[in-house]
Amino acid sequence: MRCPYCQHRESKVIDTSHDSQGNIRRRRVCLNCKRRFSTYERPILATPLIIKQDGTREEFDREKLMRGIRIACAKRPVSAEAIERLVGKVESELQQMGKAEVSSRVVGDRVIAGLKELDQIAYIRYAIVYLGLDDLRAVRDEIDRLLEGQEQDQSNQS
Numbered sequence: 001m002r003c004p005y006c007q008h009r010e011s012k013v014i015d016t017s018h019d020s021q022g023n024i025r026r027r028r029v030c031l032n033c034k035r036r037f038s039t040y041e042r043p044i045l046a047t048p049l050i051i052k053q054d055g056t057r058e059e060f061d062r063e064k065l066m067r068g069i070r071i072a073c074a075k076r077p078v079s080a081e082a083i084e085r086l087v088g089k090v091e092s093e094l095q096q097m098g099k100a101e102v103s104s105r106v107v108g109d110r111v112i113a114g115l116k117e118l119d120q121i122a123y124i125r126y127a128i129v130y131l132g133l134d135d136l137r138a139v140r141d142e143i144d145r146l147l148e149g150q151e152q153d154q155s156n157q158s
């Protein structure tokens with residue numbers, strides 16, 4: 001563990017404690033600059049394998065997911081940070097499931113749900129790619145649902 005101040009590699013543990021979640025916290029002092037910092041040890045959850053529509057499995061690919069979402073958000077007022085957050089949220093939801101594998105549909109549904117809150121155009125773009133262009137009816141149903149939602153919002157406001 002490098003010192004966050006001077007990047008020196010050696011430090012001495014001066015105290016070890018557990019937080020309420022059972023994570024281990026170690027207070028350290030850098031052997032070079034003598035400054036103090038803490039490190040945490042916590043278990044990292046495994047991300048399940050993704051079962052693709054053709055039945056093959058692949059590793060969850062954060063970058064690939066991010067690219068797909070970025071494309072859907074192109075020229076929309078969605079910040080890189082919001083996209084990053086969405087990907088992180090989807091990933092941690094998958095991890096929380098504690099399963100060895102999940103269907104790619106599970107991932108797509110979560111992205112769609114997240115985009116719906118972020119930006120409706122990005123949401124529709126992603127849904128078109130995800131639902132497939134051959135399923136225009138499903139896309140139209142989604143747009144209809146969105147428009148109904150908007151009309152309700154407007155009548156609630158007035």
Ligand SMILES: [Zn+2]
Pocket residue numbers: 003004005006007008030031032033034035
């Ligand atoms: Zn140091």
